[in-house]
Amino acid sequence: MADSHDMVKKVFTTNSARVETNKGDAYYDSLFEKAKLRLKALKKQRPLKDIDMMDIVESEGVNRRDFMKWASATTATLMLPPMFTPLVAEATELMNRVPVVWIELQDCAGNSEALLRSSAPTVDDLIFDVLSLEFHETIMAASGHQADAQLEDAIEHFKGKYLLFVEGAIPTAMNGQYGTIGASGETFQEHLERLSKDAAAVVAVGTCATFGGIPAAAPNPTGAVGVMNIVKGKPVINIPACPANPANMVGVVLHYVLTGQIPELDSLLRPKFAFGYRIHDNCERRAHFDAGEFVEEWGDHGAQNNFCLYKVGCKGPMTFNNCSIIRYNEGANWPVGVGRGCIGCSEPDFWDKYAYERPMADANIKAPTGGVEKTVDQFGLGLLTATTIGIGVHAVTSAMVGKKTVHTKDGEE
Amino acid sequence: MRTVDIVERIEGEAKLVCTWDDKIITNAQIEFLNFRGFEYILEKKAPLDALIYTPRICGICGQAHLKATVEVLENIYKNLNYEIELTNKAKLLREIGLNIEIIDSHIKWFYMFIMPDITALSSKDFSSYKPLKGEKWLKSSFITSEIIKSLAIIGGQWPHTSYMVPGGVVSDPTLLDLTTMKNYLDSAINFFEDDFAGVCIDDYLSFSKAEDLDKIGKDLKDFIDLCFEHGFDKIGKSYNRHLVLSSTELFKVGKSNKRVINRVDLERIEESCEYTFNIDKNKQSKEAYTWAKNVRYADNFFETGPLSRAVISKRAFISKLHEKFEDSVLTRVMARMDEFVHLLYITKNLISKIDISEESFVKPKISLNEIKNAEAKSVVEASRGSLFHDISIKDGKISKYNVITPTVWNLGPGNKSEPSVAQKAIIGLDSIEKAEITLRSFDICSVCTTH
Ligand code: SF4
Ligand code: SF4
Numbered sequence: 001m002a003d004s005h006d007m008v009k010k011v012f013t014t015n016s017a018r019v020e021t022n023k024g025d026a027y028y029d030s031l032f033e034k035a036k037l038r039l040k041a042l043k044k045q046r047p048l049k050d051i052d053m054m055d056i057v058e059s060e061g062v063n064r065r066d067f068m069k070w071a072s073a074t075t076a077t078l079m080l081p082p083m084f085t086p087l088v089a090e091a092t093e094l095m096n097r098v099p100v101v102w103i104e105l106q107d108c109a110g111n112s113e114a115l116l117r118s119s120a121p122t123v124d125d126l127i128f129d130v131l132s133l134e135f136h137e138t139i140m141a142a143s144g145h146q147a148d149a150q151l152e153d154a155i156e157h158f159k160g161k162y163l164l165f166v167e168g169a170i171p172t173a174m175n176g177q178y179g180t181i182g183a184s185g186e187t188f189q190e191h192l193e194r195l196s197k198d199a200a201a202v203v204a205v206g207t208c209a210t211f212g213g214i215p216a217a218a219p220n221p222t223g224a225v226g227v228m229n230i231v232k233g234k235p236v237i238n239i240p241a242c243p244a245n246p247a248n249m250v251g252v253v254l255h256y257v258l259t260g261q262i263p264e265l266d267s268l269l270r271p272k273f274a275f276g277y278r279i280h281d282n283c284e285r286r287a288h289f290d291a292g293e294f295v296e297e298w299g300d301h302g303a304q305n306n307f308c309l310y311k312v313g314c315k316g317p318m319t320f321n322n323c324s325i326i327r328y329n330e331g332a333n334w335p336v337g338v339g340r341g342c343i344g345c346s347e348p349d350f351w352d353k354y355a356y357e358r359p360m361a362d363a364n365i366k367a368p369t370g371g372v373e374k375t376v377d378q379f380g381l382g383l384l385t386a387t388t389i390g391i392g393v394h395a396v397t398s399a400m401v402g403k404k405t406v407h408t409k410d411g412e413e
Numbered sequence: 414m415r416t417v418d419i420v421e422r423i424e425g426e427a428k429l430v431c432t433w434d435d436k437i438i439t440n441a442q443i444e445f446l447n448f449r450g451f452e453y454i455l456e457k458k459a460p461l462d463a464l465i466y467t468p469r470i471c472g473i474c475g476q477a478h479l480k481a482t483v484e485v486l487e488n489i490y491k492n493l494n495y496e497i498e499l500t501n502k503a504k505l506l507r508e509i510g511l512n513i514e515i516i517d518s519h520i521k522w523f524y525m526f527i528m529p530d531i532t533a534l535s536s537k538d539f540s541s542y543k544p545l546k547g548e549k550w551l552k553s554s555f556i557t558s559e560i561i562k563s564l565a566i567i568g569g570q571w572p573h574t575s576y577m578v579p580g581g582v583v584s585d586p587t588l589l590d591l592t593t594m595k596n597y598l599d600s601a602i603n604f605f606e607d608d609f610a611g612v613c614i615d616d617y618l619s620f621s622k623a624e625d626l627d628k629i630g631k632d633l634k635d636f637i638d639l640c641f642e643h644g645f646d647k648i649g650k651s652y653n654r655h656l657v658l659s660s661t662e663l664f665k666v667g668k669s670n671k672r673v674i675n676r677v678d679l680e681r682i683e684e685s686c687e688y689t690f691n692i693d694k695n696k697q698s699k700e701a702y703t704w705a706k707n708v709r710y711a712d713n714f715f716e717t718g719p720l721s722r723a724v725i726s727k728r729a730f731i732s733k734l735h736e737k738f739e740d741s742v743l744t745r746v747m748a749r750m751d752e753f754v755h756l757l758y759i760t761k762n763l764i765s766k767i768d769i770s771e772e773s774f775v776k777p778k779i780s781l782n783e784i785k786n787a788e789a790k791s792v793v794e795a796s797r798g799s800l801f802h803d804i805s806i807k808d809g810k811i812s813k814y815n816v817i818t819p820t821v822w823n824l825g826p827g828n829k830s831e832p833s834v835a836q837k838a839i840i841g842l843d844s845i846e847k848a849e850i851t852l853r854s855f856d857i858c859s860v861c862t863t864h
Contacts, residue, residue: 106449108860110472110572147421171448180446181426183417214454214469221450221692242469243572298583299774328570332562338569338576339583343465351454351466 028081031259035087038260042097077326078251078263079273091258098257099162101154102136103195105188106179106215106224107168111206112136114243114328148182155198163256164199165249166192166227169208169215173223192230201235201262202227203252207345210238210269217351228269235262238269240321242345247326248274268348270320279316279342282324285309295339303339314341321346418845420852427824427859429852431845438848441832441839443824448704450692451864455814460486460781460806463814464575467802470816471861472572476514476564477795478816480507481802483577486781488789489806490579495778502771503581505763506567508661509594510576511793512760513564516601517557518796519719519753520609522856523636524553527746530850531639539635549608549632556604563597566590579781581774591764598761605754609633617754620730623737633750640743649742649851651838655721656710656822658792658799662759663752665726668715673725679790681711682801684817688826704863707825707833708817716740716834717798717822718856720748728755740838742854749856782809795819797856818861824852 071089075082104112154162168188171178176187186194196202204227207213215224228236239248252271255263263271280286288294288308295302295312308314316324319342327334336342344350414433419426426447432440451470455463467482468475490497525544532539541549561571567584568574576584586594606613611630620628626637640646655669658677667675685707691697709715720740723731731748738744788805798819805813827833832840835855839848 106447108469108472108475108572110469110475113472113572145419148419169449178448178450183419183428185446214451214466215449217454217466218457219453221453222448224449243472243570297774297776298578299581299585299772299776303583303774304585328565332565333569335569335575338567338574339585340569340576343575351462 028083031080032083032087034260035084035091035258038258039087039090039094042094042257045097074251074254077247077273077322078255079276084258087258088254091254095253095257098253099154099158100165100253101151101158101162101195101199102165102167103191105166105168105181105192105209106171106222107206107208108214109167110243111167111209111249115246115249145183151195155195159198161200162198163253164196164202165205166202166209167205169212169224169226170230171215171222171224173221178222189230192227196231196234199234201237201256202231203237203239203249204228205239205249206244207240207242207350210240211348213242214351216349236269237262237265237271239274240268240270240346240348241323245274245321245323245326245328248322266320270346274322275320275346277320277322279319279321279324279336282322283308283316283336284324285336298339306339309336309339309341312341313343315344315347315350316342319344319347416845418849420849420857427852427857429839429848431839431848436843438840438842441836441848442702443705443826443833443835443852444703445705445824445859445863446703447859448690448863449860452814452816453692455811458811459809460489460784460804460811461578463804463811464578467816468573468575470818470864471858473518473858474514474795474797474800474861475572476511476568476574477793477800478802479575479577480511481791481793481800481816483507483579484793485789485791485802485804486579488791489781489784489787489804490777492789493784493787497580497777498775499581500771500773500775502767502769503773505767506582506584506586506773507577509760509763510564510568510574511661511795512663512756512763513560513598514571515794515796516753516756516760517561517564519749520553520560520601521557522796523632523746523750524550526853526856527850528632528636530846530853531636531643531645534643534846535639542635552604552608556601559597560601563594566594578774580777581772583774585773586767586769588769591767591769595761595764598757598764602757602761605757607631610750610754614754614758618758621733622730623733625730626734636746637743640746643847645742645847645850646738646744647741648842648847649745649838649854650740651716651834652714653740654713654715655724656715656717656799657722657725657794658717658801659794661794662763663726663755664722664794667725668710669721669724670713670715673727675725677710679792679801682708682817683710683712684708684815684821685828687828703826705825706817706821707828708821714825714827714831714834714837715822717819718745718749719752719798720745721798722794723748723751742851745854781806784809797858797861798822816864818858818864820855820858820862823855824857824862 068085068089071092072082072085075085075088078088170188170192172189176189179188180186181188181191204210208215209227211226212224215222228238237252239252248271251273252263263273266272266275285306285308288306289310293302293307295307295309298312310317314336316336323334324336327337416431416433418429420429428444428446430442430444431438451466455466458466463482463486464479467478470478487497524542528542529544532542541547544550564571564574567586568576576582602614609631610617610633612628629637656677657664657667660666665675666677667673668677687698687707688700688702689706690701690704720731720735724735728751731744731751734744734747784806786807790801790803793800799822800819801817803815804811823834825833827836835852838851842848842851
């Protein structure tokens with residue numbers, strides 16, 4: 001486990017592989033002072049749960065050194081300079097001061113599943129013991145009316161303080177009758193509006209909650225939309241992907257505990273620390289892309305040698321996310337690792353625009369723009385096409401049925 | 414009298430509306446009120462795109478949907494007489510992936526869904542099972558995240574992997590990968606022996622009498638004791654008709670209506686919508702109250718799931734329990750638990766059978782996009798029971814995609830003359846707690862039921 005933390009830290013601190021987010025010493029110094037004050041104030045608050053983080057960490061056989069290693073990797077993930085490491089460690093211990101309410105709307109529970117599967121040093125414990133998860137329908141103890149009451153209690157008691165995590169889209173067609181909840185038959189939209197009213201911030205987890213996801217795919221039979229289309233006048237943080245990476249969920253909470261603020265977001269409201277660069281920028285197969293070595297079809301010589309998956313439809317060059325670094329299931333693997341290619345699941349409308357089998361050069365997609373970071377803003381399809389033309393875009397497209405005309409250097413179609 | 418209860422701690426929620434007469438439940442409506450419309454969304458899409466869509470029907474049994482989709486696409490080729498070559502390695506990797514998902518789901522279901530409810534009935538101290546905090550709960554959450562890593566090794570991630578494609582699988586595991594996978598399964602076996610059942614796996618697998626129940630210890634014994642204490646060996650009985658649509662190393666196809674017949678004709682499956690909402694209001698019946706449909710085989714309601722699989726393939730221990738306790742809550746839960754142990758054992762062996770020098774993928778001769786007109790069906794055993802996919806392709810696009818999920822067999826709304834499987838099991842009970850636990854014994858999944 002410790003090794004994968006080292007790896008994460010290495011990737012995040014290597015210049016070539018990350019987006020330039022250095023905001024200068026003055027900025028970090030002031031943030032540092034602010035965080036110190038914030039943590040001091042939090043420490044004075046009564047914990048919502050009487051559990052000591054370090055007790056847990058130690059009782060799980062993780063020593064202080066490993067814990068600090070984890071904290072230093074996490075600091076890097078959050079794109080903060082190393083001096084923040086002790087503060088991140090302290091913030092982790094204070095996670096039990098921030099109440100979290102998690103609701104599920106039009107979803108498949110995939111993000112809850114992903115969260116359950118996570119355990120950075122012992123994030124099972126971090127999340128379940130230290131984090132004050134005041135309500136989570138699928139995994140909490142209560143059910144039925146008792147659960148209803150628990151939810152009402154939590155939002156009343158933590159008015160203005162809780163982070164509301166939302167998983168799943170919101171159906172708006174037919175007056176919201178495609179999704180209702182509880183004994184009163186409140187629609188998902190009403191439910192979300194009511195619970196977000198007193199939240200400190202709303203965190204949309206997974207592509208359904210952020211951009212409408214799969215239920216919003218054409219023809220969008222239920223009129224599904226994402227949280228940001230419904231919740232107004234509240235900070236909304238989007239953590240897309242299908243499923244979203246638990247590391248990013250923990251990251252957002254930590255950032256909030258540490259600074260009292262939501263992390264810096266791009267124009268799609270995604271935290272830049274996680275979505276500030278493309279899969280392609282840190283992909284383990286990138287060297288093969290640059291060398292023009294591609295898997296032409298699954299199972300071929302290229303596939304056996306882990307060549308680049310661009311020609312079999314990898315959307316990594318268009319997809320902003322950090323899973324090429326964090327990977328999934330505690331770093332066990334990720335889609336590109338297994339030879340499948342990225343499907344662009346953290347981008348809006350990815351179901352319809354990115355699709356499975358269409359190699360990217362043939363799909364009419366535009367890069368998402370926004371935010372202030374160079375890579376995010378200045379990235380365009382042109383950049384990619386320029387790189388790949390020389391290595392035979394025509395080979396990709398001519399293999400396609402019903403192909404569009406793509407002009408390549410040698411003038412072939 | 415009528416009561417309305419919300420059943421949570423499933424995927425999504427369900428409403429259980431009971432009608433009472435003199436403290437006995439005379440009618441039970443199970444309402445699923447969340448709908449996304451996958452079958453509509455799949456229309457007009459490129460056939461291969463279905464590989465990305467259908468696993469998202471459910472965050473828990475996505476593997477099963479993936480396998481059903483890849484096989485329905487391969488069956489399209491077969492129905493058109495194009496040969497589809499599939500290496501033994503690809504077949505093995507698919508079955509292994511599915512098995513791991515079932516193992517994971519069963520363990521999690523026991524600790525996260527069943528135990529919190531059943532321990533709540535007792536005044537004894539069961540705080541170690543307390544969700545999010547109890548030491549047994551945390552341990553089970555740890556072990557399931559270990560097990561699922563063995564699937565991530567070949568699938569790339571979990572949930573929602575898409576490593577299967579028509580013609581094989583995209584992954585090419587190395588020997589080291591395979592050993593790592595086996596190590597994860599070994600830690601699950603240790604968990605079974607030390608924490609879950611307190612018996613060594615070989616002894617357990619040789620159990621063949623109902624009395625062998627007494628040899629079980631640890632957490633599973635807690636369940637068994639609570640079951641007898643509260644009479645769950647006698648309740649939860651339904652039609653005792655069982656159906657299994659597909660076979661694997663562990664399961665056999667067949668149906669049982671008093672006797673077992675190992676033949677099933679997919680043409681005899683019929684879906685109906687008497688109580689089901691319709692996206693087109695004009696087609697909706699006045700009595701509609703749920704998004705779930707009814708499905709029957711040869712005009713009868715059949716149960717599907719681990720109990721049915723154990724009965725049809727005549728697995729010794731569960732068959733004996735079934736003779737004695739019939740289709741009670743006890744037998745149903747025991748069948749699910751028995752299944753994960755058998756799958757652990759079998760899956761380890763399947764991994765050993767992989768010949769890494771074989772190909773993972775053999776490209777189909779033509780593209781699905783070139784297909785003018787074709788139809789196909791496929792069947793897969795998912796954690797909760799039999800899953801059925803039915804596709805039509807027209808001019809290279811999906812023109813119709815129908816999914817019948819396991820829970821629909823068990824948890825449909827019933828029809829005019831007969832209640833569905835779960836309804837029948839609940840009618841006649843005398844307490845809402847018993848009704849909820851009986852309902853839970855079917856491993857409800859709201860999102861897959863309505864998709
Ligand atoms: S974004 Fe993906 S994982 Fe999340 S609820 Fe939607 S389909 Fe499931
Ligand atoms: S195209 Fe995909 S596989 Fe190739 S280097 Fe980029 S992200 Fe990696």
